[in-house]
Amino acid sequence: MNFAELVVWCDRVLAMTVKELKQLLRDPALLLIIAYFFTADVYLAGSGINLSLRNAPIKVLDHDHSAASRELMYRFRAPYFDLQGELTNPRLAINALNAGSLLAVLDIPDGFQRQLLQGQPVAVQFQIDSTNTVLGTLATAYALEITAGFGQDFIAQQRGLGTAQQANLPIIANRPRVLYNPNRIDGWFMSISELLTVITILSLMLPAAAAVREKERGTIEQLAVSPLSPLQILLPKVIAMGMVILLGVGICLGLIIVPIFHLPINGSVGLFFAVTALYVFATSGIGLFIATVSRNLAQMAMLGILLLMPILLLSGAWTPPEAMPQLMRIGMKVSPLYYYNDMGYAILLKGAGLSVIWDSLLGLLLLGIGFFNFGVWRFRRQFG
Amino acid sequence: MNFSRVWAVTYKEWREIFRDRLFFAMSFVLPVGIFLVLGFGISFDVEKISFAVLDQDQSALSRDFLHRFIDSRYFDYKGHVNSDRELMPLLAHSDIRFALIIPPRFLEQLTSGQATSVQSLIDGVFPYRAEVAKAYLTAIIADFNAQSLAAYWATTRAMPKPQALALVSPVRLVPRYLYNQALRSQWSMSSGLMMLVLMVTPPFLTALGVVREKENGSIYNIYASTISRSEFILGKLLPYLLISGINILVLWLLVMTVFGTPFKGDPLFYGLASVVYIICTAGVGLVVSLLVRTQVAALMLTIVISFVPAILYSGLLVPVESMGAITHTEAHLFPTMYYLRIAWGSFLKGLGATELAFDVLALVVYAVLLWSVGFLNFHKRPST
Structure with missing residues (x-):
């Protein structure tokens, strides 16, 4: 290809890109939906989604009515628990747990204080509504910590051990430090996760829908008889949608994630955009493949969702690869979102540079080239 | 209303669906596919948390301490490092999720009856996992402390070991998990996923079915x-309701067979409530089809108002009680939350019509509302 041909080639791609952008701009409903995705949707996910235990409603079945039982129950307090008083009989406890108005019931046995004073071990029961396993797990963990702390303090008080004496016991102090998100703000994780999800949905669906629409209306035949090559027909769709998506990412970071959630961007924003562009390219390859398989938009929509689900799920955002079954872990290696997700968090939160993410970048690049060429190859066979 | 005309439209629609083989197949494959992938893919069982160790003591006791982590099924040991500089790249690259640092003189301090401390660096990108990892870590250290303290008191104060142990941890909390005894997230997830799948597929089918006629001009x-x-x-x-009705039965069977989730409630009640739910979600698709003119926009709008709320605001991943104020309100605006209560209530809690009457009523109100909006806004005299 000489220089003149290259100019013509680029000129055609440019003209087609302009055409795609115009077409997109003329669908105001779609534009509104895209804007919603990048702003309100990310905001809602980041501000409202909270995977931590906050003010979980609990009540106590106190069979002992002693100073010790009261001391123990009042330790179940904010921010984790919301102690809503006492229950008089176990039947009420079950009813409240069934109705979901209580998360847990603490059952303190008769003779609790007496046994403690005699130095006998006592068991208290903690009934938890575990339909939601996240809450069940956290509530149990905190309750165990609270009761253990109560027990130690009770004994220390009884034996007259001050804090100074406790320091002279052979125990290991636990000094955990949470990195990258020291206050464990769910909004940081959720807003980024939602942004990556939105990018995935749009980059899979938009170029594919643009291609299928041409097939459904028959305008693809016009393009096929024009001097445009299949690549020149498909690439502009990806470029146009990619531009819209990158713009959306910029708006989302600049208007929502940074100012509202105060997320400290520790890495390079430029690198994040570059990685995003590569990701849009890779994912749109999958979309183009779907576009060649389906004859109309309804088919494309269903195939798109069918592929979108595993991609979103095998991303490693919700369940990290090490906790996945073996088969799923293999699936993750061909999911572009897995690499993108890794890099997204690494760049934005962990402040990682190229030296850390190079292997994920390489994986994404290879997948992208593979998917895109496959999509174009299928299209060429259909219309070439 | 003339039922022979209704039947004529139904018959025409059915043949149209049936002749589009890919669409027809997908309308059954899609729900099952989404269901299986999500059911196996989302897991909140925090297990196999990978970690590395910097042991600056290298004594028998520090190895004994570490083995409590290495042998635990919750942790996955990735090896030792020789300096703390090696830990950060491992964390940044997500090779490990936390690091344990054992100080020098660990053995010496503990055997001479002094306190020591163990530092841990936890990857906080996903706060829930960090929280659970921290809780496990705390529990293991507390357990180790209890035993070493008991041993210490048994020797220094010459008391029998059981008495010393009772002294160290006098109160034991016995958690009792109701409804989901093994705290298995798959039980909750699989029954909850019926809500998600039946929220996503009926609107897709109906919205695309109606908008297709609009876009094609038929x-x-x-x-x-x-x-x-x-x-x-x-x-x-x-026809779309019929397809979704069949899907209810298929999914129900899968929840019970593939995931082994028990069904404790009233099958007749649950079946009827599910039918009300799909009438309701098909209504969502109907309303979407009135708002947009193109199938692409219909597709995107359906994702926005069905997929995203079903995952984020239903209570499936995040309990409604722990949401922020705006999201909490938004959760009540979608039918998903009510149906999820019905699904979990029926599968796990064994509740019936009396306890869940309010939620069914909410679904009926939604169905009536959505279908009325759909009916009133469907005009046979389009403005353009």
């Missing part, structure tokens, strides 16, 4: 015919 045949708008809407949606 709707003008309807406008020009004698059929009334209610007859058209009813006839048009019946």
Whole structure:
């Protein structure tokens, strides 16, 4: 290809890109939906989604009515628990747990204080509504910590051990430090996760829908008889949608994630955009493949969702690869979102540079080239 | 209403669906596919948390301490490092999720009856996992402390070991998990996923079915015919309701067989409530189809108002009680939350019509509302 041909080639791609952008701009409903995705949707996910235990409603079945039982129950307090008083009989406890108005019931046995004073071990029961396993797990963990702390303090008080004496016991102090998100703000994780999800949905669906629409209306035949090559027909769709998506990412970071959630961007924003562009390219390859398989938009929509689900799920955002079954872990290696997700968090939160993410970048690049060429190859066979 | 005309539309729609083999197959494959992938893919069982160790003591005791982590099924040991500089790249690259640092003189301090400390660096990108990892870590250290303290007191104060142990941890908390005894997230997830799948697929089918006629222009045949708008809407949606009804049964079976989730409630009640739910979600699709003119926009809008709320605001991943104020309100605006209560109530809690009456009523109200909006806004005389 000489220089003149290259100019013509680029000129055609440019003209087609302009055409795609115009077409997109003329669908105001779609534009509104895209804007919603990048702003309100990310905001809602980041501000409202909270995977931590906050003010979980609990009540106590106190069979002992002693100073010790009261001391123990009042330790179940904010921010984790919301102690809503006492229950008089176990039947009420079950009813409240069934109705979901209580998360847990603490059952303190008769003779609790007496046994403690005699130095006998006592068991208290903690009934938890575990339909939601996240809450069940956290509530149990905190309750165990609270009761253990109560027990130690009770004994220390009884034996007259001050804090100074406790320091002279052979125990290991636990000094955990949470990195990258020291206050464990769910909004940081959720807003980024939602942004990556939105990018995935749009980059899979938009170029594919643009291609299928041409097939459904028959305008693809016009393009096929024009001097445009299949690549020149498909690439502009990806470029146009990619531009819209990158713009959306910029708006989302600049208007929502940074100012509202105060997320400290520790890495390079430029690198994040570059990685995003590569990701849009890779994912749109999958979309183009779907576009060649389906004859109309309804088919494309269903195939798109069918592929979108595993991609979103095998991303490693919700369940990290090490906790996945073996088969799923293999699936993750061909999911572009897995690499993108890794890099997204690494760049934005962990402040990682190229030296850390190079292997994920390489994986994404290879997948992208593979998917895109496959999509174009299928299209060429259909219309070439 | 003339039922022979309704039947005519239904028959025409059914043949159209049936002749589009890919669409027909997908309308059954899609729900099952989404269901299986999500059911196996989302897991909140925090297990195999990978970690590395920097042991600056290298004594028998520090190795004994570490083995409590290495042998635990919750942790996955990735090896030792020789300096703390090596830990950060491992964390940044997500090779490990936390690091344990054992100080020098660990053995010496503990055997001479002094306190020591163990530092841990936890990857906080996903706060829930960090929280659970921290809780496990705390529990292991507390357990180790209890035993070493008991041993210490048993020797220094010459008391029998059981008494010393009772002294160290006098109160034991016995958690009792109701409804989901093993705290298995798959039970909750699989039954909850019926809500998600039945929220996503019926609107897709109905919205695309109606908008397809609008975009292709075949709707003008309807406008020009004698059929009334209610007859058209009813006839048009019946085949999609039938498909979704079959899907209810298929999914129900999968929840019980593939995931082994028990069904404790009333099958007749649950079946009827599910039918109300799909009428309701098909109504969502109907309303979407009125708002947009193109199938691409219909596709995107359906994702926005069905997929995203079903995952984020239903209570499936995040309990409604722990949401922020705005999201909490938003959760109540979608039918998903009510149906999820019905699903979990029926599968796990064994509740019936009396306890869940309010939620069914909410679904009925939604269904009536959505179908009325759909009916009133469907005009046989389009403005353009």
